Amino acid sequence: MKMLINVPETVVADALRGMAAAHPELSVDVANRVVVRRDAPVAGQVGVVSGGGSGHEPLHGGFVGPGMLSAACPGEVFTSPVPDQMVRAAAAVDSGAGVLFVVKNYTGDVLNFDMAAELAEDEGIQVAKVLVNDDVAVTDSLYTAGRRGTGATLFVEKLAGAAAEEGAPLEHVEAIARRVNDRSRSFGVALSAVTTPAKGSPTFDLPEGELELGIGIHGEPGRERRAMMTSREIADFAVHTVVEDLLPSGPVIVLVNGMGGTPLLELYGFNAEVQRVLTEQRVPVARTLVGNYVTSLDMAGCSVTLCQVDEELLRLWDAPVQTAALRWGR
């Protein structure tokens, strides 16, 4: 597989150097792999820190800036970052008001953030942690590592970040993050496998004419393989699966997310089908976001995330945000 890289070993560092050049409003520490908003720490504000394996861009570095993340720690491709990065990020953004770690529920992320939280607390930084686990494709949470963190990560980071920007104390920022995760569910499908730079060839074999239902964001195969479906059929399946699990009793924010290899033309067409199903299901839609936000390298496919919002969450969603990948208001 051809890739726009030099050598696999330097893809993350190369991308960070490029990000630093494109975004002077960010402070990018290429050697230590930490992306921090340049004005951090902001007096009186809770720091919101996330991180995870690379390969999901713009998550998380693209979401650093006023109104969202204070800092992000990119790991190797599809590999959780190490505790040293998280401690460094926490120290860089802590104004004394404490730091919230937003952790996607994967064994590696959880272990490394747990270790980092202990080390940061040893340095006198107050740390709270919120786990994102929105992927309904994982049904058997007793016999697995539990539901994965996927599209809802964007909602948690945006809404917790907006609360922090308003000056909310750590307990409240943490409570917002938990509420957003509790009220969010996702389901993803893959039309192609993913090629990691380290391997250079697709991680699994997905023949023409078939798709994977219930995929994560790391190129791992899904739970079920079927004959290729139309956009309409995929939307029916995905939205029903999410709605049956979330059982929304009020308006939702919709994220129609591309996995990195599907054109926006197709994503918008898919969104039309998603909105149709939601109307049929009588689920009111408050806001919709369409684009490649929580990706899986070059994978073709998409995910649907619904987040049921109340007045406060909707206000936080509409609040200004100034990041590389998400910006509105002000």
Next chain:
Amino acid sequence: MTDQKPDRTLDTDFFRRWLTAATAMVEREAGRLTELDSAIGDADHGSNLQRGFRSVMTELGRESPDGPGAVLVMAGRQLISTVGGASGPLYGTLLRRTGKALGDAPEVTAEQFTEAFRAGVAAVAQLGGAKAGDKTMLDALEPAAEALGTSFGAAAEAAEKGALATVPLQARKGRASYLGERSIGHQDPGATSSALLVAALADTAEATP
């Protein structure tokens, strides 16, 4: 294979040579580990361990940790700081806790090492929340820790057997668990690399008079 002499002594150099042998083994098998990981994971186990063990070698060259315990604690910390993912904290904890249990003696007996290694394996089980049969590193490490009481060679054999025995298992921890029944029929990459680590230990013991 000869039975272990429980009072056989192992010095600092033994542990340095173990880590050097493990690094060579990881370098040689990185491709296979990544291949196994691409079937039921995310295709990076080999390259992640390669990065970690290379940095252990660099650090060993720079620093001269004094005593078997210090060598393993340093290696464990280095893995935690460079590997990432789940294997960083898990392998790091295995070596760090084994090292801590060895204390600061300049030499340890094979019996003391066996006890310390068992403490390291128990720490891995506690950190990851997995048990034998979940299709993880522990399926190689637990039988190895058990057999280490007999000999280093027996431990390597038990680990290898344990890794092979993960093939028919369904993963219940880690990223492979998301596959459900589709994880059956593949050898666990973590159990495989764990077996390599124990094989390197046996090779080192074999080469030590």
